[in-house]
Amino acid sequence: MNVAPKPAFVLGHRHLLGIEGLSREEIVGLLDLAEEFVELNRQVEKKRTSLRGRTQINLFFEASTRTQSSFELAGKRLGADVMNMSVSASSMRKGETLMDTAITLNAMHPDILVVRHNASGAVKLLADKVDCSVVNAGDGSHEHPTQALLDALTIRRNKGRIEGLTVAICGDILHSRVARSNIILLNALDARVRVVGPATLLPPGIERFGVEVFRDMRQGLRDADIVMMLRLQRERMNGSFIPSSTEYFAYYGLDETKLAYAKPDALVMHPGPMNRGVEIDSAVADGARSLIREQVEMGVAVRMAVLEALARNLPNA
Amino acid sequence: MPADRRPILLTNARIVDPSRDLDIVGDLLMTDGQVRDVKRGIRAGGVPEGTEVIDCTGKLVAPGLVDMRAFIGEPGAEYRETFASASHAAAAGGVTTIVCQPDTHPPIDDPATVDFVLRRARDTAIVRVHPMAALTKGLKGEEMTEIGLLKAAGAVAFTDGAKSVTNAKVMRRALTYGRDFDALVVHHTEDPDLCSDGVMNEGEYAARLGLLGIPSIAETIMLERDIRLVEIARGRYHAASLTCAESLEVLSRGKQAGLDVSASASINHLTLNELDVGSYRTFCKVAPPLRPESDRAALVAALRDGLIDVVMSDHNPQDVETKRLPFAEATPGAVGIETMLVAGLRLVHAGDVPLATLLRAMSTRPAELLGLPGGTLKPGSPADVIVVDLDSPWVLDREILKSKCKNSPFDEARLQGRVVRTIVGGRTVYELI
Numbered sequence: 001m002n003v004a005p006k007p008a009f010v011l012g013h014r015h016l017l018g019i020e021g022l023s024r025e026e027i028v029g030l031l032d033l034a035e036e037f038v039e040l041n042r043q044v045e046k047k048r049t050s051l052r053g054r055t056q057i058n059l060f061f062e063a064s065t066r067t068q069s070s071f072e073l074a075g076k077r078l079g080a081d082v083m084n085m086s087v088s089a090s091s092m093r094k095g096e097t098l099m100d101t102a103i104t105l106n107a108m109h110p111d112i113l114v115v116r117h118n119a120s121g122a123v124k125l126l127a128d129k130v131d132c133s134v135v136n137a138g139d140g141s142h143e144h145p146t147q148a149l150l151d152a153l154t155i156r157r158n159k160g161r162i163e164g165l166t167v168a169i170c171g172d173i174l175h176s177r178v179a180r181s182n183i184i185l186l187n188a189l190d191a192r193v194r195v196v197g198p199a200t201l202l203p204p205g206i207e208r209f210g211v212e213v214f215r216d217m218r219q220g221l222r223d224a225d226i227v228m229m230l231r232l233q234r235e236r237m238n239g240s241f242i243p244s245s246t247e248y249f250a251y252y253g254l255d256e257t258k259l260a261y262a263k264p265d266a267l268v269m270h271p272g273p274m275n276r277g278v279e280i281d282s283a284v285a286d287g288a289r290s291l292i293r294e295q296v297e298m299g300v301a302v303r304m305a306v307l308e309a310l311a312r313n314l315p316n317a
Numbered sequence: 318m319p320a321d322r323r324p325i326l327l328t329n330a331r332i333v334d335p336s337r338d339l340d341i342v343g344d345l346l347m348t349d350g351q352v353r354d355v356k357r358g359i360r361a362g363g364v365p366e367g368t369e370v371i372d373c374t375g376k377l378v379a380p381g382l383v384d385m386r387a388f389i390g391e392p393g394a395e396y397r398e399t400f401a402s403a404s405h406a407a408a409a410g411g412v413t414t415i416v417c418q419p420d421t422h423p424p425i426d427d428p429a430t431v432d433f434v435l436r437r438a439r440d441t442a443i444v445r446v447h448p449m450a451a452l453t454k455g456l457k458g459e460e461m462t463e464i465g466l467l468k469a470a471g472a473v474a475f476t477d478g479a480k481s482v483t484n485a486k487v488m489r490r491a492l493t494y495g496r497d498f499d500a501l502v503v504h505h506t507e508d509p510d511l512c513s514d515g516v517m518n519e520g521e522y523a524a525r526l527g528l529l530g531i532p533s534i535a536e537t538i539m540l541e542r543d544i545r546l547v548e549i550a551r552g553r554y555h556a557a558s559l560t561c562a563e564s565l566e567v568l569s570r571g572k573q574a575g576l577d578v579s580a581s582a583s584i585n586h587l588t589l590n591e592l593d594v595g596s597y598r599t600f601c602k603v604a605p606p607l608r609p610e611s612d613r614a615a616l617v618a619a620l621r622d623g624l625i626d627v628v629m630s631d632h633n634p635q636d637v638e639t640k641r642l643p644f645a646e647a648t649p650g651a652v653g654i655e656t657m658l659v660a661g662l663r664l665v666h667a668g669d670v671p672l673a674t675l676l677r678a679m680s681t682r683p684a685e686l687l688g689l690p691g692g693t694l695k696p697g698s699p700a701d702v703i704v705v706d707l708d709s710p711w712v713l714d715r716e717i718l719k720s721k722c723k724n725s726p727f728d729e730a731r732l733q734g735r736v737v738r739t740i741v742g743g744r745t746v747y748e749l750i
Contacts, residue, residue, distance in 0.1 A: 020525075097638070097641070097642065098642065098643065099641050099642075117643065119642075119643030119644070119645050119646055120526055120527035120528050120597070120643065120644065120645060121526065121527075121528075121596070121597030121643050121644045121645075122643035124596060124597060125597065125641075125642075125643060139527070140527050140528075140643070140645065141527035141528070141529075142526060142527030142528075143527065174529075177527060180525070180527060203523070203524035203530070204519050204520055204521075204523075204524065204530060204532075205519075205520040205521030205522070205523070205524040205525075205530075206521075206524055208521040209521075209524070209525075
């Protein structure tokens with residue numbers, strides 16, 4: 001029973017550092033693999049043994065409840081020994097650097113490191129110094145590949161396809177790793193990607209990412225199939241990038257009125273955690289068109305697929 | 318040490334002296350620490366007894382380089398670089414005069430510190446060292462330093478180093494006051510508010526890496542302000558490190574208006590672009606940031622046309638603890654004093670810049686601006702001379718660098734040309750073995 005579902009699928013990388021660098025086939029392969037874990041996760045017996053004997057360390061330099069627990073559950077369901085390590089900013093300030101932590105952990109012979117860090121490129125820096133496989137669980141404003149994969153899986157299960165869909169990614173594009181990974185992935189699978197946000201939260205050069213850029217949300221949502229909202233970090237809310245959260249909600253918050261511009265069967269997504277009343281209205285977040293809870297479910301399945309695919313490449317696998 | 322000061326005769330070399338548009342094959346004789354004669358057939362005409370004769374067939378002989386911008390770390394950061402270590406790196410790179418920057422601990426902002434630097438360098442360095450002094454006390458950008466006394470103590474120019482003076486009134490006063498002391502005001506033109514939290518050049522590439530960008534207008538706006546201030550203050554002004562096409566336009570207008578303005582470009586910005594950052598290479602994190610290829614090309618053209626006066630190394634030693642970090646957290650800066658000439662030769666070999674133009678920007682022109690006697694091979698000038706093999710190909714391994722820090726963006730780069738001998742004041746201080 002513990003036979004790998006599709007032994008043909010091989011991820012051509014030791015690490016998963018981003019969506020960038022994955023081929024279309026690899027993305028689809030991961031989604032197909034995840035699809036099988038969705039079914040598994042709905043059964044009473046959820047255990048696999050493909051990671052038995054393996055040690056997975058979740059190394060989080062930035063607090064996260066949902067991503068960390070999602071990775072933890074994914075690892076455990078595949079039979080790995082999972083250790084969670086939260087390195088707070090304060091202990092980093094004591095002088096231990098990212099590299100010291102990497103070298104220390106490497107000496108413990110983990111097989112897979114799942115890493116989140118608040119600086120872009122930090123996970124790559126760490127991956128270059130360790131012997132095990134590394135999964136990027138979010139690095140600064142750079143990439144969050146498992147989020148993009150779970151978003152794609154959610155879309156594919158609800159719409160039956162990704163190709164040709166119009167996906168509007170809305171909000172703080174500038175600081176969003178979720179946006180970057182999603183843009184790359186959705187473009188690779190031939191969706192039509194739009195980004196929508198105030199000009200101060202759109203990175204200069206974004207128009208060269210193969211996206212349509214909108215600064216008016218109603219226009220940006222027009223005839224969209226998927227409305228993907230982004231979290232607005234609290235520290236960006238007051239004065240520096242936008243005047244206030246109230247004004248932001250008025251122009252860029254997703255409510256029923258703005259959602260009406262999208263297609264009648266448009267679906268709403270959010271990576272969480274949500275700021276209700278800032279980027280999204282509760283009625284929409286909890287409404288019939290919201291996929292937000294399903295995204296969480298897909299998260300576990302996608303992370304199992306990623307861990308499984310990387311484990312197949314581990315020595316002695 | 319009379320044995321060291323034996324006369325030296327370099328024979329049969331290609332001698333390029335940009336101070337007088339000289340490019341000949343001939344001999345160069347040095348005696349008593351000075352250039353004595355440069356012409357064909359000196360050897361045949363007889364040389365003083367005991368002269369060391371060095372055959373330089375196929376080699377270039379040129380004035381020793383004057384590096385107008387190097388961050389050394391002494392006093393206060395000797396673990397990163399000392400005058401001794403920097404001078405060995407300089408000698409290996411053909412630099413015979415280092416102009417060190419005042420952002421040290423304490424900063425070089427009073428005559429006693431200038432005196433300390435000069436004595437310390439005299440006792441420990443194997444090349445010449447001249448300090449720039451701070452333009453404002455404590456590099457705080459608020460009050461001007463003792464420009465007159467500092468200059469009398471030996472400061473060759475005035476600058477707040479890697480910091481910009483954001484207060485226009487302070488800059489205006491310093492330019493106005495400094496004029497009567499013929500002080501050269503050197504300014505790092507980057508508006509810190511516009512740079513904000515940015516860590517690399519703003520644009521598509523920064524967006525892809527998820528890094529906050531620094532717009533090139535942060536530089537251009539500051540330069541434009543400065544040029545306007547020079548118009549009314551009429552001081553001598555030098556932009557410390559220009560990097561983009563828009564800034565070059567502003568500089569050109571200033572020069573055309575007859576203002577006493579000049580500018581440097583770093584070897585990094587002339588030979589690298591933002592794509593060299595690659596996958597978060599912190600050795601390519603410099604300030605101002607590396608720009609797009611179009612800006613680099615504009616900078617090279619400006620060097621060729623003489624709009625850019627000086628090419629400097631922007632030598633800035635940073636160690637592992639400031640570089641082996643996520644890109645945004647790493648300290649900007651790259652070592653470069655040892656590779657400045659060979660990296661610059663890329664432009665010559667590519668046909669983008671004539672050899673004499675490059676050498677002028679690295680020796681004659683900075684010496685003129687700073688009022689130093691080097692940068693020339695005219696008889697009677699200091700015997701600061703380099704011998705260069707222009708053609709030999711090699712690959713840089715940063716471990717061979719003599720600087721205490723190895724943060725070179727040219728690590729593993731293929732280079733063509735190498736300094737084979739460096740002579741300061743008539744003494745050989747470096748010889749490639």
